[in-house]
Amino acid sequence: MQIRAIALQHFRNIPATRLELSGRLQFFVGPNGQGKTNLLEAAGFVTALRSFRSADAKHLICHGQPEAALAFSMEHEQEGDTELTIKLRAGVKEAWLESTKVTRLADVIGRFPTVVFSSQDQQLVRGSPGGRRRWLDLTLSATDKAYFVALQAYHRALAERNALLKRGGGAAQLAAFEQVMADHGVGLIRARRAALAELAELLTSAYAHIADHAEPAGFAYAPDGDHEDAASLAARFAAMRNRDLAMRSTSSGPHRDDFDFMLHARQAKTFASEGQQRALVLSLRLAQATWFHRRSGVQPTLLADDVLGELDPARRQRFWAALPRDAQVLATGTTAPDAELGDWQVFAVDHGEFVPVEAKAG
Numbered sequence: 001m002q003i004r005a006i007a008l009q010h011f012r013n014i015p016a017t018r019l020e021l022s023g024r025l026q027f028f029v030g031p032n033g034q035g036k037t038n039l040l041e042a043a044g045f046v047t048a049l050r051s052f053r054s055a056d057a058k059h060l061i062c063h064g065q066p067e068a069a070l071a072f073s074m075e076h077e078q079e080g081d082t083e084l085t086i087k088l089r090a091g092v093k094e095a096w097l098e099s100t101k102v103t104r105l106a107d108v109i110g111r112f113p114t115v116v117f118s119s120q121d122q123q124l125v126r127g128s129p130g131g132r133r134r135w136l137d138l139t140l141s142a143t144d145k146a147y148f149v150a151l152q153a154y155h156r157a158l159a160e161r162n163a164l165l166k167r168g169g170g171a172a173q174l175a176a177f178e179q180v181m182a183d184h185g186v187g188l189i190r191a192r193r194a195a196l197a198e199l200a201e202l203l204t205s206a207y208a209h210i211a212d213h214a215e216p217a218g219f220a221y222a223p224d225g226d227h228e229d230a231a232s233l234a235a236r237f238a239a240m241r242n243r244d245l246a247m248r249s250t251s252s253g254p255h256r257d258d259f260d261f262m263l264h265a266r267q268a269k270t271f272a273s274e275g276q277q278r279a280l281v282l283s284l285r286l287a288q289a290t291w292f293h294r295r296s297g298v299q300p301t302l303l304a305d306d307v308l309g310e311l312d313p314a315r316r317q318r319f320w321a322a323l324p325r326d327a328q329v330l331a332t333g334t335t336a337p338d339a340e341l342g343d344w345q346v347f348a349v350d351h352g353e354f355v356p357v358e359a360k361a362g
């Protein structure tokens with residue numbers, strides 16, 4: 001997939017802009033706080049109609065404006081030239097594919113894959129389980145509609161059970177929601193286990209490209225209760241009922257799953273060095289890109305937010321060499337990219353304005 005044009009209005013600090021993107025490599029250069037990440041954040045919207053850094057859409061609308069608009073023209077391996085338009089208002093998000101309104105997220109999620117490489121990614125290794133779960137759920141949801149549907153159904157039933165627990169609800173009603181959660185929950189556990197096994201192989205191979213030494217990398221999946229079938233998961237929910245009534249929320253289940261990053265069969269969050277953790281999360285994003293491509297046949301657009309600057313020159317070269325040759329890359333940095341890293345279309349970013357920088361002659 002290649003994004004050929006991006007038009008934004010009142011998105012964060014970008015008043016109005018239309019960028020025509022030519023070729024495979026675009027670089028957005030400028031000092032801190034000018035709007036480089038905002039542009040990548042907008043581009044990332046095409047995958048799941050949401051921001052990769054803010055859960056709350058109201059932060060995305062330019063201060064003092066009632067709404068923001070984002071429009072994308074994309075060349076797509078399977079769908080040809082496609083236009084996607086998104087409008088954001090306080091509490092309201094609407095999207096159109098061509099001129100057809102999108103009514104279900106399931107119809108677009110993952111059709112336009114992007115992968116973000118962010119300087120915040122080390123939080124995936126070191127931070128709370130919620131961030132890792134969100135990453136895994138998005139990676140699976142984007143390539144497996146059944147997973148996305150099961151995840152939604154599980155979370156709907158979980159929300160209903162929690163509401164009932166707060167009201168001190170009866171056993172029969174709780175059991176009904178537990179059955180729905182169990183039916184969908186076992187599928188989530190199974191899919192997560194299989195995906196992490198496949199992603200671990202991709203992670204090890206990407207890590208070997210980026211790091212100085214090839215080291216076996218992977219994940220240790222820690223499901224919050226390992227259940228092979230719905231009956232055993234339902235029994236677990238039932239067994240927790242009294243405790244959950246006292247806590248007024250569902251204390252265990254797939255919504256509490258976690259996994260650790262492993263390097264050399266040791267927990268990366270405690271044993272890996274800063275540099276190893278950085279190489280690990282870059283490898284994770286490469287693995288995610290390969291996963292998307294393998295599953296959908298669509299080459300994701302890569303959004304590299306100030307990652308080149310973080311790497312020493314040797315790793316920068318290796319990272320670059322590890323990217324798929326035919327992937328579009330939108331990258332940001334505070335200094336212009338090295339010429340040897342490719343033939344970039346460069347835009348200077350200044351207070352939300354994007355100005356094409358002419359390529360130097362010769």
Ligand SMILES: Nc1ncnc2c1ncn2[C@@H]1O[C@H](COP(=O)(O)OP(=O)(O)OP(=O)(O)O)[C@@H](O)[C@H]1O
Pocket residue numbers: 011012013014030031032033034035036037038039058059060061062063306332334349
């Ligand atoms: N809703 C909003 N309305 C107006 N401006 C906003 C809004 N949200 C963020 N900003 C502004 O956007 C700017 C941040 O832009 P961005 O995060 O893209 O920076 P950047 O160019 O990537 O910088 P860095 O190199 O520091 O990462 C800040 O000046 C911030 O005040």
